[in-house]
Structures are given as C-alpha cells and as structure tokens.
Amino acid sequence: MFDALIGFIREQYRTNDFIPLHAPVFQGNEKKYVLETVDSTFVSSVGAFVDRFENDMAAYTGSPRAVATVNGTAALHVSLLLAGVKPGDLVLTQPLTFVATCNAIAYCGAEPVFIDVDRHTLGLSPTALEAWLEESAYLDPEGVCRTKAGGQVLRACLPMHTFGHPVELDELVRVCARWNLALVEDAAESLGSLYKGRHTGTFGCVGTLSFNGNKIITTGGGGMILAGEALGVRAKHITTTAKKAHPYEYVHDEVGYNYRLPNLNAALGCAQLESLEAFIASKRALAASYEAFFQGRSAQFVLEPEGCRSNYWLNAIICEDLEQRDALLLASNASGVMTRPIWRLMTHLPTFADSLRGDLSNALWLEERVVNLPSSVLPEPSI
Template sequence: MFDALIRFIREQYRSEGFIPLHAPVFAGREQAYVGDTIASTFVSSVGAYVDRFERDMAAYTGSPRAVATVNGTAALHMALQLVGVGFGDLVVTQPLTFVATCNAIAYCGAEPVFVDVERRTLGLCPRALETWLTENARLDDDGLCRAKADGRIIRACVPMHTFGHPADLDGLADVCRRWRLALVEDAAESLGSFYKGRHTGTLGEVGTLSFNGNKIITTGGGGMILAGEALGARAKHLTTTAKQPHPYEYVHDEVGYNYRLPNLNAALGCAQLEQLEAFIACKRELAARYAAHLAGSDLQFVVEPADCRSNYWLNAVICESGAQRDALLQATNGAEVMTRPIWALMNRLPIYAHCRKGDLSNAEWLEARVVNLPSSVILPAA
C-alpha cells in the first residue's frame, strides 16, 4: 500500500539502507571550531564560543538577548521562572507536545492545564484558550487570573510550535493580554521559523530553543533563552549559579542553577548556525517534493500556516484513520524507513492525568492520525 512512498523516500536519500527520521549534518567548520576549543583548554562553561553563540543567535532571531543553556528543557524551566511561575500556579499549554514542555512547568511546582490545538497549525488554539478561560477563570481585583474552582493563579500560557510550524501567535497574544497571562513560547522545534516576519520565540515575554541532536542544528545538547534586555540579564545570572562578579570570591546572592552551556558545545553550535539557512533551504525543498508526491493521495501533507515561514523540522502527514496510521508505521519501519507517530497526549500520561483540561477533540483527532516522515537535511550532490 505504501510501496510508492517508501521508494520515493529512498530516492530522496539515495540509500537502500536504514533511513533515520532526522540525523545531524556536519558539513562546515565543526571540527575546526571544536578543535580550537580543545586547544584553548576552555571546554567548560566559560569561553569565547559561548559568547559568540549567544551573540550570533540574538542577531539571527532579532532577540535583544540570547542566553545559552545546557538543554532546551532547562531553558524553558528558566523562562517560566523569569515570568513568575511558582509553586501552586497553573500554566496553560497544549496536550499535543513533547513531555519536556510539561516537565518544565512541573519543575516550578506548577501544574499544566491542557487546552486544545488547531488542526491547521498543530499548535495551541486561541479560541479554545478563550473558551476555557471564560468558563473556568476570572480576573480578581488585583488583575490576577484565577481559577474559579479553587482560586489558584493561572500565571502563564505556553504554546509549542509543533514540528517547526508557528502557532497562531497574534490570537494567543490577544487572549493572554486580556487575561493577564504571560506568553512563553516553546520554540524548541522552530529555529529558523518566522511568524509574519518575526522569529518564533520573540513574540512573547520569553521564548526558548533547543539544539538537541535531532534538531535542525545541534550542539549535541543545548538550549537558548530569548528575552528582552532585563529578563535576559536575569536569565544569565540565574543560569550561572547566581554568582556575583568578583575576581576571586564566591558570592551567590540567591538560589541559582548550573544551566550553562559548555564552550565545547557552543563551538559546535557556532559552526552549525553558519549553515542554518542552507539547511532550511534544503528542508523546504524536501517538503515541497513530499507535498508534490502526496498530492491527490489519501495522506494529507502538513504545510506551513499562511504568512509564516516554517523550517519544516519534521515533515508530517495526516492519515485518514488510526488504522491507516498504524499500517503506514508498520510498512515503513518494516522496510527500514523510520517514521514515528506524534506524541501520546500529555493528559494520557500517568504523571499528568490528574491535570485540568478542556475539550481536546482536535488533539485527540491528530494523535490518532499524524505520522512523521524522514526529514534529515539532504545536501546537494557534490
């Protein structure tokens, strides 16, 4: 049933062997920069490449500040703390996401609230958010958003840009503004994606990126906080163990975190970032070929939202049914072409099954039908 798709994928990757879902590509100055770091002996949390990676990322995204962290989850944990999320708070997010989104909320002692996604963007739906808040929340005399049921503060909203496709940020920002919620963008998957000309992660109070080994560029592990000058400076302080500058004394003025990205990893990131636009061009070309191949078939290819530029981090199709999804997964993986289902909804996990939720019809529909196809960068043949 899926033989034509399997042949098409093998033709794209020019391989009869195992084809991974998303593999890193090291085609630039990675070895030179990492070698330079080793030669300098500054391989840990201090070094010229950390500073450069932060500067280059701020310049690329248009963010006033960029603060490197050890991974994307640490970046999101820090971002939530920066906007005041604390013990007992509620944070609205989407159930269709990777578990790290919810884990970062839990690290703060807060609890996720699950609101439905849009089928169009796969991201948090502003209309569903408005509906849930109208039915379940109120603004108190101090302007705090509180749950009607028990008075707990609803502090923030965390949309995730699924597979690199931007969520409806205008709609979400409007709802968050009226309900006094901090908008924190989980842009882990969307480096290089733009919403109406602005980079994802720069439209809320804070945004975060990930450079895990499977992302569009990688530092091995790593993340980045995107913020304004004031919050960025505070993020840098807290992620470097809250140590006060001093030539030799150890003075820490509050509880901080050792969330620093090592210079060794930052060197890899600098080399990868130099190739980002070339990687995106290759990925967008691959997406266009997938879309053309699947046109007229019973698999719906997921395309970028209007007025957006997606990095097409992971290509995805929507199957007609759960049975077709299972058949596609079995056929492709059985042929050593790696495909993956979308994540199980977070509210189905035992650790988050007790959390509040709205109607999740779209998320449930997508969970049963979405499959990711191989999406590694294919460089032009030499």
Template structure:
C-alpha cells in the same frame, strides 16, 4: 501508495540503508571550531564560542538578548521562573507536545492546564484558550488570572510551535493580554520559522529554543532563552548558579542553576548556525517534494500556516484514520525507513493525569492520524566558511 512513498524517500536520501527520522549533518567548520576549544582548554561554560553563539543567535532571531543553556528543557524551566511561575500556580499549555514542555512546568512546582490545539497549526488554539478561560477563570482585583475551582493563580501560557509550524501568535498574544497571562513560547522545534516575518520565540515575554541532536541545528545538547535586555541579564545570572561577579570570592545571592552551555557545545553550534539557511532551504524543498509525491494519495501533507515560513523541522502527514496510520508505521519501519506517530497526549501520562483538561477534539483527532516522515538534510559538502 506506500511503496511510492518508500521509493521517494530512498531516492531522496540515495541509500538502501536504514534512514533515520532526523540525523545531524556536519559539513562545515564543526571539527575546526571544536578543535579550537580543545586547544584553548576552555571547554566548559566559559569561552568565546558561548558568547559568540548567544550574539549570533540574537542577531538571527531578532531577539534583544539570547542566553545559552545546557538544553531546551533547562531554558524552559528558567523562562517560567522568570515570569514568576512557582509552587501552586497553573500554566496553560497544549496536550499535543513533547513531554519537556510539561516537565518544565512541574519543575517549578506548578500544574499544567491542557487546552486544545488548532488542526491547521498543530499548536495551542486561541479560540479554545479564550473559551476555557471564560468558562473556568476570572481576574481578581489585582489583575491576577485565577482558576474558579480553587482560586489558584494561572500565571502563564506556554504554546509550542509543533514540528516548526508557528502557532496562531496574533490570537495567543491577544488572549494572554486580555487575561493578564505571561506568554512563554516553546520554540524548541522552530528555529528559522517566522510568523508574518518575525521569528518565533520573540512574540511573548520569553521564548526558548533547543539544539538537541535531532533539531535543525545541534550543539549536541543545548538550548537558548530569548528575552529582552533586562530578563536576559537575569536569565544569565540564574543559569550561572546565581554567582555575583568577584575576583576570587564565591558569592551566590539566590537559588540558581548550573545550566550554562559548555564552550565545547557552543563551538559546534556556531559552525551549525553558519549553515542554517542552507539546511532550511533544503528542508523546505524536501517538504515541497513530499507534498507533490503525496498529492494524489490518501495522505494529507501538513503544510505551513498562511502567512508563516516554517522550517519544516519534521515533515508530517495526516492519515485517514488510526488503522491506516498504524499500517503506514508498520510498513515503513519494517523496510528500514523511520517514521513515528505524534506524541501521546500529555494528559494521558500518569504524572499529568489529574491536571485540569478542557475539551480536546482536535488534539484527539490529530493524535490518531499524524505520522512524521524522514526530514533530515543531506550532507552539504563545500560549506566551510562563515
């Protein structure tokens, strides 16, 4: 079975060389647009391509406002600040995620609370969230959600759309509303994914995207905050060192961050965004081909949740157990095909070992079985115009 999988991957990528998990493809206007920024000398955080990327991303996602940042972690950090997460607060999130989700909480001086995920979405479980809150939280006379053990304020809920598959947003929105929690979506991996026709990252108070080199489209490094008009304006202020407009004076009215995306990176992103629909179409076809290849095997291909359209950022399979997971990883990597296990659960990391943690049967089950397969798009010649 593993040899059939290896043969499939090599045939798809048409090479006997090393095959990475997700490499970027530059088949459009990338060189032309980056050249324009160099010729203009506006290569830093002021420039036409930054404004264009924000405008085009707002249109693409249907968000009222999009604010570009230097990376997805910076976007998360500012998004949490915008919903008043601060020192001593708690933020509920999932243990099965990339470490940046939790790090952004810690940057605010807050502590994560780890609640279980759903197996069919790989994202934060509304049922587990509601169950944990009923057992461990209450709402005070001012409507604040507080942890019973220490009366600490639980300020927000931060789900992540794992591998581009949307979490159960209807359920999460409902529970967050009932408990007075701000919903901030970590949509770093889900650009182009929709939940019942609406783009991920636009259901909560705020959402964030990532344009790291391994994402569906890339700016080299980069991220985006999705927000309404009011919070979007405040996000831009905070990410540009909280500087007040003035012809020549330097006036900063609060603690801000030098998080604005450089124009050079935005130029790359604009060219990539022009090709996004083509990239996603190819990735969805690859997912369908993987599913067909593995249909009669012991591996279960992870498919998009019902009612959702996933970008299939990283294709994933479920192995019967950890032993066969490890065997798959060893055989494929030895033969020059990059595969990776899902992340180690965040509550196992030393900096989050003391964080409050609920029962995690699904997260533990998935941690022992999930393997990511090569998922990058192939070169797309001929895509040169918007």
C-alpha cells in the same frame, strides 16, 4: 501508497540503507571550531564560543538577548521562573507536545492546564484557550487571573510550535494580554521559523530554543533563552549559579542553576548556525517534494500556516484513520525507513493524567492520525 512512499523517500536520500527520522549534518567548520576550543582549554561554561553563540543567535532571531543553556528543558524551566511562575500556579499549555514542555512546568512546582490545538498548526488554539478562560477563569480585583472553581492562579501560557510550524501568535498575544497571562514560547523545534516575518520565540516575554542532536542545528545538547534586556541579564545570572562577579570570592545571592552551555558545545553550535539557512532551504525543498507526492492521495501533508515560514523540522502527514497510520508505521519501519507517530497526549501519561483540561477533540483526533516522515537535510548532489 506505502510502497510508493518508501520508494519516493529512498529516491530523495539516494540510498538503500536505513534512513533515520532526522540526523545531524556536519559539513562546515564544526571540527575546526571544536579543535580550537580544545586547544584553548576553555571547554566548560566560560569561553569565546559561548559568547559568540549567544550573540549570533540574538542577531539571527532578532531577540535583544540570547542566553545559552545546557539543554532546551533547562531553558524552559528558567523561562517559566522569569515569567513569574510559582509553586501552586497553573500554566496553560497544549496536550500535544513533547514531555519536556510539561516537565518544565512541574520543575517550578506548578501544574499544567491542557487546552486543545488547532488542526492547521498542530499547536495551541487561541480560540480554545479563550473559550476555556471565559468559562473557567476570572480576573480578581488585582488583575490576577484565577480559576473560578478553586481560585488557583493562572500565571502563564506556554504554546509549542509543533514540528516548526508557528501557532497563531497574534491571537495568542491578544488573549494573553486580555487575561494578564505571561506568554512563554516553546520554540524548541522552530529555529528559523517566521510568523509574519518575525522569528518564533520573540513574541512573548520570553522564548526558548533547543539544540538537541535531532534538531535543525545541534550543539550535541543545548538550549537558548530569548528575552529582552532585563530578563536576559537575569537569565544569565540565575543559570550561572547566581554567582556575583568578584575577582576571587564565591558569592551567590539567590538559588541559582548550573545550566550554562559548555564552550565545547557552543563551538559546534557556532559552526552549525553558519549552515542554518542552507539547511532550511534543503528542508523546505524536501517538504515541497512531499507535498507534491501526496497530492491526490488519501493522507494529507501538513503545510506551513498561512503567512508563515516554517523550517519544516519534521515533515508530517495526517492519515485517514488509526488503521492507516499503524499500517504505514509498520510497513515503513520494516523496510528500513524510519517513521514515527506523534506523541501520546500528555493527558495519557500517568504524571499528568489528573490535570485540568478543556475539550481536547482536535488533539485526540490528531493523535490517532499524524505520522512523521524522514526529514534530514538532503544529501548534496553528486558531482
């Protein structure tokens, strides 16, 4: 299968050169908008393109407010603060994620609690979440969710839409409402992904996006907070060093963060957003080709969950076992076709090795089997 897969990938990208996992595509107004920004001299955190990028992203996602940040991790940090996470709190999340999800929890002085994932979404399982809460938590007389063992406050739930595939949001919303947990969505990988027709990142009290260089659109580095009107206003305030408006005085009314996205980066983002639907169409066509290739083969292609539109940010397969996974990684990378395993579980990292957790059987099973395949936007047909 390995030689056939490598050949198939090379056919998709029409090259014998090195094929990366995911590369950015600049085919529209990127240079034009960036040069406009340079000519304006407004290249830092104030400028027309920052405002435009926020407004365009709010319109695209259907979020009342969108607040641009310097990166996705900063967006996560502030979103958890907006959700009320305090030092000593616990935040329920998944062990199968990029480390930024858990780093943002640590920035708040809080700790993660790791709950298993579903195999069909690769994201946080509402069933596993509810089971853990039933066994390990209770609501105190004030309605605060606490652990039975030590009485620690369980403040929020932080799912991540893995590789652009939405988690089971209806059920997560229900479980969080029952247990008075703030739902914060890590939608870093799922720009353009829809759950029952609604954009990911808009189901909880707040959601986040990432525009890192490897995402479906990029600002070089950047992120976005999606929130309602009141939280959106507050997000903009504390990400702008909590500076109060004044013609010339420096007045800061609380601890703030220098997290605003520079206008120069936002200019790139505005141009990229103009191409987003075309990028999604290309990536979904590539996913359909991968799906067809793996029909009848031993590895299983990861499909979007039922009722969802995934952006297929990173295409993924589930190998038969660890031996097949490692053999594929070795053969493909040796041939100049980049593939990667899924992340190591957060519980295997020294920083989070002692964190509370439920049964993680699915996450452990997936950790040994999932491989990401090249997923860049396909080259345009030659004329």
